[in-house]
Amino acid sequence: MRILLVASAFNSLTQRVQAELRDRGHRTAFVLAAGGPEVRDAALRDAVRDHRPELLLAPMLTTAVPDDVWQAVPTLVVHPGPVGDRGPSSLDWALQEGARRWGVTVLRATAEMDGGDVWATAGCDLPAAGKSDLYRGEVADAALDAVLLAVTRFASGTYRPLPQPADAVVTRPYLRQERRRIDWAADGTAAVLRKLRAADSRPGVLDRLLGEDWYLHGGHPEGALTGPPGELLATRAGAVCRATADGAVWIPELRAPRGRGGRTAGVKLPAAVALAGRTAGLPELPAAPDGPEHEWKDICYREEGRAGFLEFSFPGGAMSTAHCARLLAAYRQACARPTSVLVLGGGRDFFGNGIHLNVIEAAADPAAESWANLTAMDDLVEAVLTTTDRLVVAALGGNAAAGGVMLALAADEVWCRTGAVLNPHYRLMGLYGSEFWTYSLPRRVGAAAARRLTERAQPVSAAAALRTGLVDQVVAAAPQDFRGVVARQAVRLASGGGTQGRIARKKAARERDEAVRPLAAYREAELAVMHRIFHDPAAPYHALRAAFVRKQPRPPLPDAAAPGMAQPDVAAGGGRRNSGV
Known part of the structure; x- marks a missing residue:
């Protein structure tokens, strides 16, 4: 079907819905519902006229769809609450009141907000976690189940939606x-x-x-x-x-x-x-990565048998200069341990989204901080790429983008939860990219696919990532269960009879690749372009970054062929197995 997605932001759920619908053969387009009512509604009407959708789908919408639009095109709205729940702060109220079970409802848009017939619903648990984590995890899983069911029912042309029971309706106000x-x-x-x-x-x-x-x-x-x-x-x-x-x-x-x-x-x-x-007068109380598990820390390390686990969790997936330095130090300590498999990541929510744009924006010299942050990211990724005495597994329990994806691709294997969405590109921030992407990305997917992924700048579902070679394994697990599943698989891998042989082949492959073109050459070429962008006040990156961190309308994107945006001569490769591992 032709499906037009409309959302107040191209957030994680909207990206996941779009990617999963495309995986199932639907033709999708997206329109942003932003700006004043006249601008917003005009953009939606234009999109409906241009794309002629059979269905309008709103995964995350904070404003009403104009009457003439939903009356002309069947419109389904995703509401992050169970049947009968209404209001703009549904999930906020649930968490503040301590709810342990929640749900998602897909309903038909009508003149009454959240009042239309129900096309699908799905339930989910609410473990002890933050709203955004749950929204990208359990709530997103339930939302996707409900959306796919609703779209299937709509496409059948035979399903009759159910009205909401009047005695079950609870309308909550905005949580002020x-x-x-x-x-x-x-x-x-x-x-x-x-x-x-x-x-x-x-x-x-x-x-x-x-x-x-x-x-x-x-x-x-x-x-x-x-x-x-x-x-x-x-x-x-x-x-x-x-x-x-x-x-x-x-x-x-x-x-x-x-x-x-x-x-x-x-x-x-x-x-x-x-x-x-x-x-300045407060004590700094660092927590050792291998300290007690009950002690809060954003980087932790543990071992099970011959497998080591280095988990990290940074707010929003952003990795500042300080984050990168601390994670690199912890990584080096982990590599000093007598393990044969090291798992990087493996927790809930974001794996990583690259450099910390907010810290950069707040810096006295954003160009200098951009450079410091990027070189720290490169140091971390290079450490993973040059680890040849054990297998490294990147375990993505949640989304990853830009440098976060490239950090994962530096590992020997990438395991990805079914609900994760990958954005292996930099273009939407006006950047060329670094973190050895010109080596790692084509090594896994081939040069042609690497160009498509970076130039089209589209979100990639876990299933599509598996098909293209971005990941090696998709783990079907709830967000809360991902860590345990990864641990069991890593312990089996570490104790497997063929692991030492794989490590030897990995070392030999790295030496062959280094002889063809040293990693330092990839790093130098990428950083040369990034340095020019960072230190050019007119580069689109600066305006795009400022708009992003302040949640303001995004300026026009640079053309993929613009100076500094053209794609390099990426290393040709046969896909993910040409590394010999």
Whole structure:
């Protein structure tokens, strides 16, 4: 079918729905519902006229579809709540109130918001995690099941949707900041975490900290530290620890309100970066990667038999200069252990999205910080590429993009959860790319496919990634179960009889590749282009970055053939097996 997707943002769920529909042979197009009502509605009407869809599908829409559109074209809306739930803050309310089970409903657009007939529904668990993590995980899994069922039912032409039962309808208002407010003197850790997790990505929890207003983003429990409620107690890996009525929580990120003014207003940043020198008197309490599992840390290491597991979880998947340096140090420590298989990743949510655009935007010299961040990413990826004494597995429990994808492709095997979406390209940020992509990407998929992936800049589903060679294995597991499945498979791989032979062949293949063209040559060529982009004030990257971090309309994209965007002479290869591993 011809399906037009309309969404308020091309977010993770919209990307996944588009990729999965394309996998099933549907012809899809996308229109962004952004700007004022007149601009937004005109863009949608133009898209309907141009694409002549048989079905309009809204995976994530915060505004109403114009009456003349949904009356002319059948329109299905995805609502992140069970049948009968209505309102704009469905998932927020569920998490703040401690719901353990939730659902997703696909319904027909009508004049009444969320009031149309039900075409499909699916349920999901809500484990203890942040809203954005759950939205990309359990909720997205349920949404995709419901969408595919609804599309199949619509295509059949025989299904009759069901009206919502009037006695089951609950309409919740927008969850405003006064209902999200934390009472530090009275709220215990569990209550504080519910409020933080219900607002972790957007909108955050508005609060007063060190005499100024801040939006708090994300939260993790602290098991030992205590202090006067509301006081800051320590820092760790860019996060700040704040005392609750009965304990403490770690808050990873802060955002200054837009009205404050200044370069960083409205930009979400690591909490210690946002507070700048105001945390100088607080103790920095680093957590060793191999420390107790109950201790919060964003990088952790453990072993099972001959398999090592280096997990990391950075907010939004962004990897700053500091993140890369700490992860590289942990990687080198892991490589000093007597293991034959090292798993990189393997947790929930994002694997990685490349350089930290928010930290770069807030830097005094964004060009210099871009360069520092990128070279730190390159150092990390190079360490993985040059590991020849063991097998390295990248385990993607969630999405990956740009440099995050290339970090994964540096490994010998890539295992990917069914719900993950990959964006193996840089063009949408006006960048040429680095992280040895001109070596790793064609080595796996071939030169022609590498060009298509980077120039078309389309999201790739896990199934499509398997077909093209981007990944070696798709793991059918719920987000909560992915870690355990990966561990069992890695232990089997490490104890397998053929592992040492594979390691020897891997080492020989790396030596052959190095003799043909050294890794340093790939790095030098990529960085030469990126350096020019970073230090050119007129390069589209700077405007695109600023718009991205501030959630503003995106400027026009550079043409793929524009200076600095043309694709290089990528190394020819026969796909993922030409490495000899």
